[in-house]
Amino acid sequence: MRYPIQRMCGGLLALAIFSVAGASELSTSDTGPSMDAPCCTAPSVAARLASYTTTDEPRVLKSTQRRFSAPKMIHIPGGEFRMGSVDELARFDERPMHMVRVDPFLISETEITNAQFARFIDETGYVTTAERPVDWEELKKQVPPGTPKPPDEVLAPGSLVFMPPEGDVNDPAANLSWWQWTHGADWRHPEGPDSNITDRMDHPVVHVSFEDAKAYCEWFGARLPTEAEWEFAARGGLINAINPWGNEPISPKHANTWQGTFPRQNTAEDGFVRTSPVKTFAPNDYGLYDVAGNVWEWTTDLYRIDAYAQRVEAIQVDTVIENPTGPETVNDPRNPNAPDSRVQRGGSFLCHDSYCASYRVSARMGCTPDTSMSHVGFRIVRDAAPQQENTP
Ligand SMILES: [Ca+2]
Ligand SMILES: [Ca+2]
Numbered sequence: 001m002r003y004p005i006q007r008m009c010g011g012l013l014a015l016a017i018f019s020v021a022g023a024s025e026l027s028t029s030d031t032g033p034s035m036d037a038p039c040c041t042a043p044s045v046a047a048r049l050a051s052y053t054t055t056d057e058p059r060v061l062k063s064t065q066r067r068f069s070a071p072k073m074i075h076i077p078g079g080e081f082r083m084g085s086v087d088e089l090a091r092f093d094e095r096p097m098h099m100v101r102v103d104p105f106l107i108s109e110t111e112i113t114n115a116q117f118a119r120f121i122d123e124t125g126y127v128t129t130a131e132r133p134v135d136w137e138e139l140k141k142q143v144p145p146g147t148p149k150p151p152d153e154v155l156a157p158g159s160l161v162f163m164p165p166e167g168d169v170n171d172p173a174a175n176l177s178w179w180q181w182t183h184g185a186d187w188r189h190p191e192g193p194d195s196n197i198t199d200r201m202d203h204p205v206v207h208v209s210f211e212d213a214k215a216y217c218e219w220f221g222a223r224l225p226t227e228a229e230w231e232f233a234a235r236g237g238l239i240n241a242i243n244p245w246g247n248e249p250i251s252p253k254h255a256n257t258w259q260g261t262f263p264r265q266n267t268a269e270d271g272f273v274r275t276s277p278v279k280t281f282a283p284n285d286y287g288l289y290d291v292a293g294n295v296w297e298w299t300t301d302l303y304r305i306d307a308y309a310q311r312v313e314a315i316q317v318d319t320v321i322e323n324p325t326g327p328e329t330v331n332d333p334r335n336p337n338a339p340d341s342r343v344q345r346g347g348s349f350l351c352h353d354s355y356c357a358s359y360r361v362s363a364r365m366g367c368t369p370d371t372s373m374s375h376v377g378f379r380i381v382r383d384a385a386p387q388q389e390n391t392p
């Protein structure tokens, strides 16, 4: 394994919050010397639905509707593939490779954009996780027992924003230094209250939690992909390739990732320091854009670092696993107290080949469902209608 599992560009909300609150015991937890640590919590589904239905006045984002177009759904034929990876960049959680079959489905050709998300907000008045105060009752379930409650002002609405760190990133004490808990950061304000998305309506929406992504899906009549569906779609029909475009090493033409030295110097040779408009880079062979890079994408599977090992242990050699939906329990070393981490896929504009290389089709990351960040979004799927043989 060339890179330890800890080398992930993702951040974790609880640690960010507690580092703001000055609670050092959490930032030196047993998750090791990295930015990786437990995130935060989701309001329960019931709490989310309550806010979904009781918001009195939809907030209208002016000038977005005329630019709205519904996500275009691409038909994916389904079939068998080898899930996971054994290449030199593959981390423990991508192993072992195993045969999987998925049924046909439809998937959005791009990540959901700000314009598309704005339409959902306009019509429903939904308030995203990042726009609500952090719920301590939920947060404390995911931190060590007895952890003191941070001050209310720390728990005010906010989200995690990437900021290049100041200290030495190899210094264990520099934990999490590039994820800043930023009050007023949300999908409309990706870098905080003074930023906006006026010129980014065709960029992927960010600062959406798993719960927010699910709420969008409920409204649109869709769902999030399973991890197997996501990987099948991302591979674009290529057999055992490392990247959505094949085995050619990544270059600035392939995807919106990081060029330069992560996490300090981003030369943006690909043209973008942060998100890029969807469809800026070439699609894969199924016609899907930005499966590699731009923003991470939520899937429905619970995260276990040993999910594939468990899966393979439970079957006969050569058995093809049909439509796997993920493990029933979580084992997320980065979030050791969190019971419900979900898998994210595809990497983001922060991924660099020397650091986490998570734009690879098999790369996986776990994150708690209430966490929102400036480099995480989603794409949606629908079940395919049964094939009609003789359609005129
Ligand atoms: Ca870039
Ligand atoms: Ca992506």
Ligand SMILES: [Cu+2]
Pocket: 008, 009, 010, 347, 348, 350, 351, 352, 356, 357, 358
């Ligand atoms: Cu990364």
